[in-house]
Amino acid sequence: MNKINLYKILAAIFLVAIVITVFRVKLSDSYIKKGANNLSRNYFKSALSDFEKASILMPNNEYINIKTGEIYLLYKNYNQAEKQFKKAVKANKKNPISYTYLIKTLILENKINDAETVIKKIPRKIGNDDNLSTQKARVYADLGKIDDAINILNQDSKKGKFYKSLFLISKGQLKESQDIINNLKSKESSVDGLPIINKTFEKIQNSDNTTFKSITLAEALNEINEPYLAEIILNKVIKDNPKYRDAFIYLGYSNILKENYNQASDNIQKAIQEDPAYGLSYYFLGEVRLKENNANEAINNINKAVNLGYKNKNTYKLLGNINEQQGNNKTAEENFYKALTFAPKDETVLMPLINVIIKQGKLTDAEKIAATAENNKLLGWVYVEKGDKEKALEYLQKAEAKEPSSAFISLKLGELYKKQSNEKEYKDYFLKTIEYDLSGDLAKLAKEYIK
Template sequence: MGLKPAIWVVIVIGLSACRSTGSKSGQNPLMKQYKDPATLAPPEPEDPSKVPLTLWSPSQRRATASYYFMAAEFAALKERDAKKALQLFEAAYSLDPTPFLGGKVLAARASSGDRSEALVDARKMVLLYPREAQLRYLYGDLLASEGKSDEAILQLEKCVELDPRHEAAYLELTELYQNNKQVYKAIVVAKELTKNVPSSVSGWSQLGRLYLSNSQYKEALTPARRAWEMQSSNPQLTQIYAVTLQLNGKLKQAVRIYEQLYHFDPTDEELTGRMIELYRELGNMESAVELLDEMIKQGGQAKPAVQMQKAILLWELKKDKEAAALLDKLVLEYPESDRVKYLAAFAHERMDHTDQALALYDQIRANSPLRLDADVRSFLLMSKAKKSGESLFNLGQKLLADPQLTWEAYGVIAGVYGDLGKHEDAVNAADAGYKRYPDKPRLLFIKGVYQEKIGDRDGCIKTMREVIKVDPENSSAFNFLGYLFAEKGENLEEAEKLIQTALKLKPKDGFYLDSLGWLYYQRGDYKKAQATLEEAVKIEPNEGVIYEHLGDAKKALGQKEAAKSLYQRALKGNLEEPDRLRIEKKVKAGD
């Protein structure tokens, strides 16, 4: 409605010009009489592209072209009729062939869906008006839309050369360079834009984004701030500035900007999450909880999600009891929510309320996406609480049958089976996991460990060699295989190479030094063994077998009392049952 008076004035001027050029009737010969000019829908000529020869006066042609131009703008903007607008723009251009009207024809042709013909016309227009920046821009834009980025870049570069203040051309150039993975060139163009058009909010914003995408966080600060200062009420620009401050470690400033942004939309969960992360980095978790309390007051569908987030923050504040109470209340309010039950179960798990946690995990529906996770948590809980071995084993078998089981869970199940003494089942679990996840050699290593425990020494050696082949950085595999040989006094030369490789990968590892010390013992180099094992026991002071090995070295050097003392100390350390029985015999033998 606001455009009608202006358009009508131009039409009246055009009609007046027609009357002044000698039309006796005072009417444009290309127009039919229409009744209501206020409707801005005057009828068009039968064929606007055919202009009568009687319109020889330049002023009359320009005036009539103005009429067609305004009618075309009306068709494009008000009626949304691109084809009708194109026909009228073409009529205007045929009467007054200016670069401006030529550009309008190109834009209308592209909008009407005939982009290929628009591209042909654009090429002609650029040849006809080589110094018209806007035509270069339109041509470049059409080329870009057709995927011809290199040609588009040439035209857009020419455009900004002709018109150094052409903002749209600069912006499109930056996007094309960025898409071509030429971020440096995109940054250069964006800097030129901000230099030539310092009032360009889009230019400063784009420069900041480009620096961020290129991990140039320090350089992004100034453009991000300039864009924000120009439009501080723009949520998007505010967020970019806040993120930039955060990435530069200016956390307190970032919090203030985020808080400003929060007032735009206090229900924005993503923004709240960012603010919580900032509070966490600042160590101000109480403020994070207050922020969530504000969101809870807002209500709405996000309320349970916000309360769950609050429970997580309470855990970080070591307020486990308060978190559990909040989640228990949520379980009553939202009994159908499996996620609420899962978090409530985890809350009780943190407080060692094993039975309550297991009961809540058990309530999660069989078809829930959280069912598998709940079973894994239950499996770990039952193992920790030393629940019935049979029920634990059966749950493990159920988990192994699930095709969505993670590779970490395969390793956990193998470990629990090992603790239950079901070493063969542990081998099978790890083997199944490695077949499912062949890019996880850790599972292959676990398989080898349990192969050794079931007495399959040859299988273990083969498996460990395979681990070393697929994962040459796996220090544990080098050490395990080296110790396997050293323990039996076999292949000692290869064993030393293997253990030394493990120590290169992980220097000063107490277990690896124990392996090396035991290898020296097997060679009969007891002094070297003693020195190495003394270093190992300093690093791992709670490992019983290392004390045993050091005792053996002392005994071989004739230090029987020292050896006995070390055996007794070994019994106080971490030991598996077979090791304990063996060391007890050594203590008795020394009496």
């Protein structure tokens, strides 16, 4: 083979490679555009599929990896989200967004040491990004390195100031923390968790009881999902007051939030040992037993909580949910009714209540409940079950106008059209259900309908 022919072959190979690359880029771009469009419509399933197809063609594309990871976060599939954000970091080590998402995901997975390892590899030039600084600070705070956490924060931003106030709470510097909160409040800052912390400071401001203040603030930190900070405070309380019941209770709840159920059980039982007649302890122990898939023990403990006077929406709702899972619809109904007395229009109570009533064939009762709550979604659902197609359509369409991306409403409209044998409409709504549903339960039903 002479040199001219060799050059021709090499040139042809090079040209083919260019054509293939251009084709891959164009095809990948088309999937990216489709994915972005589907994501804007809350078509999560299709968006994920589009971005994954794009990723096959362009595996090192940072944007694709970030978007895919974001959707996995919505599905609470943290393992897959972590993998995608690691790919994004590998693709571009200078983008703070990738690091921010990766660290946030590792925190959600309780992989705090892994998060610290990632932080140590972040280039200095991007380390001061506001969102990234906040996530880095959360990691160091979770490791108990509060001073390091404060130093990392961007203290010129609202979020940075808010987290500084939280870290100061864990250090016991309440006045400094409250000053920051008051300053943020006066500027009408919209920071997640700010109203809860502000309300807590108002609650404790007239108290001279240091322990009460600590417990109340720890409870608030748990409420805004900062259990690591709550733990720091509660462990200090226990060190000074080794038999303080409430410290063990809320420490147990911090453990629950961190999904450390063995530790949660130990701490809550210490609280019970100090005061066997306090209902909240048994309620949290019931939650732990339920997480451990021990439904009978969960019921026993929650019933103890109720018998000791701890009666509220959450206790009765949790009992009702367990009863329903066990197929005891009558008892579930009774407990959901009790929960409803504390929150007459709360959908998280109304929906399971109507569900167990429908299972018992008491459609008139279900209709009365939905009508009393003035809830179009629930009324539409009941009328689907009653076979009143006109009323079902009327109320479900009203509900859909307010919640256009509701998987539940789409499912019920699909069921309605299926009863009318309107194949085009019911398939369309069942497909929407599959797209919108992030839990997977409603999507599973929809798939069964369109088999």
